[in-house]
Amino acid sequence: MEIKRKRRWLKKVSMYGLGFLVVIFGGGFLYQWVGVHNDLPKYKPPGQLYNVFGRKMHVYSGGNGKVTIIFNAGWGTVNPYVDYYPLYNEINEQARYAVIDRFGYGYSDLTNRKRDIDNIVEESHSLLLKAKIKPPYILVGHSLGSLETIRFAQKYPSEVKGIVLLDGGSPEYYANQTPLTAVSYIQRFIVQSGVARALYHIHGFAESVASERNSLKKLPNKLKDLDRISTLLKANNKNITEEMQRSQLNARKVLNGKKPLDIPLTVITAGNFGKQDKVWLKSQAALTKWSVSGKQIIVEDSEHYVHQYRPDLVAKEILSMVNQ
Template identity: 30%
Template sequence: MLTPLGELVEVNGHNMSVYTEGDGDKTFVFMSGSGTCSPILDFKSLYSLLSNEYKIAVVEKFGYGFSDVVDKNRDIDTILSETRMALDKAGIEPPYVLCPHSMSGLEALYWAQKYPEEVEAIVGLDMAVPDYYDEMNINIPIMRLGQYCAGLGITRWIPSLAESNAIKSGTLSQKEKEIYRAIFYQKTATVTMIDEAKAVKKNAGVVKEKGIPQVPMLLFISDGSGGTGFTKEKWRSIPKEYISNHNNASCIELDCPHYIHDYEYQRISEEIRSFIR
């Protein structure tokens, strides 16, 4: 069940998982949100609709999927350097179309700020922008409780916990669903995820200071349900305001929860193709 679906590359003395699929003159890099235990399978419903035309890469950060769990600094420079190194080790060259979900939106924006020549565009999958974190409550004690329960095996006694959006609403096969559940039991609220959550407000501040990068952007925005903690109106207003002075950015509102790529994968894939064209 836990045989890596992609390849493992060595990054700073640890193994990081990188999955690739398809071929084409554009390379899409999918970047997962906080706590998504299996990024490769979480994004599959969407990227499987794109890989016949584009090259797809999913980088599983430390603490996620088939990558090693590390207890190290999760400042945004470190996270970005690890992602870039993993892609380099896997032979996946820039420029990239970054496809971040949720918290990894900060990493994508920072990437475009620091290395604009490497970022062809950003396709935000209900991605975070810095202003969200001015008001967001990061509940570390709840995350630690999840870590404790997973370590004791308590989560195995509540099967519904493992039924992710990808399992319930996506297009995963039965075998892929079983693999997803196995990864969930192993990678729930890892110490790396908790370290990331502790650092996220500071990371958001770093990104905010540098302003909005002037790369083409297409932002898909959910209705705010599914764990964001915001009302629909507030959730949608923040990214709209963020791109309001951008000369090449647009947004598309979707009436579905936060993990939009597990619900509206068909429409998103069609809109992405139009955006790239």
């Protein structure tokens, strides 16, 4: 009889516990849904939208010059317009620039097209054509964005004048890395369940989440708030998650393309304040071999988002390539 009573008690506790979790998470998902409903009217594209393969893609452009700097954001960097602000703000008086939102990022729609590297590059190229942003281009890619940056130069070599990679991984590096897809799913759940939205109310949370981005110190308050809204609206959606899922396959496709490229390549590596991983540093040094004219610069006082720490130095290297 005692064993039966304990079993009934455990069953009740389990049922009450399950009910409690359903209520908590149900409330969280509702909280997120209401928040999204309130955020969407404030989420207006600062640039232009164009129809690309049946969906809208966004590009933000400005500046002046005969050469256009094309900015490709790193994986999971939800709003490239916000992310690259410190950099395009440095060069806008001396060069023309365009910040591309891949499908799933920034103000671009979601797409059902596979996140194959050639699809991504084709979409970006089509967007530039429709926006009448003409070559020659200097391509700037951050992190995993190095793959589509190199692939773009492989597919459209006559249009590319040079490449600058911002702590961008080499195709060899990504071809040997297991995609961190589980991390993307976990982050998506944290956002969709309302947990992230609640945490943003805690003082200092936004800065701690963005510690790798210099805690957003280079951004005006308006863009800091936009970064929060972007994260809560679009972080780790299906397109972003699939990019990570296909990263290894995409890297192998780039490896099968032309190498070395017949254009200058500057690799700007984050020194991570003297704590950078040795394997990463070795792969960064080897990345210069992807060009007939490659060089590397290590920025010791920077973490992964180099352009958020030293936009002055990065801008100097980009403009140097523009003026070559």
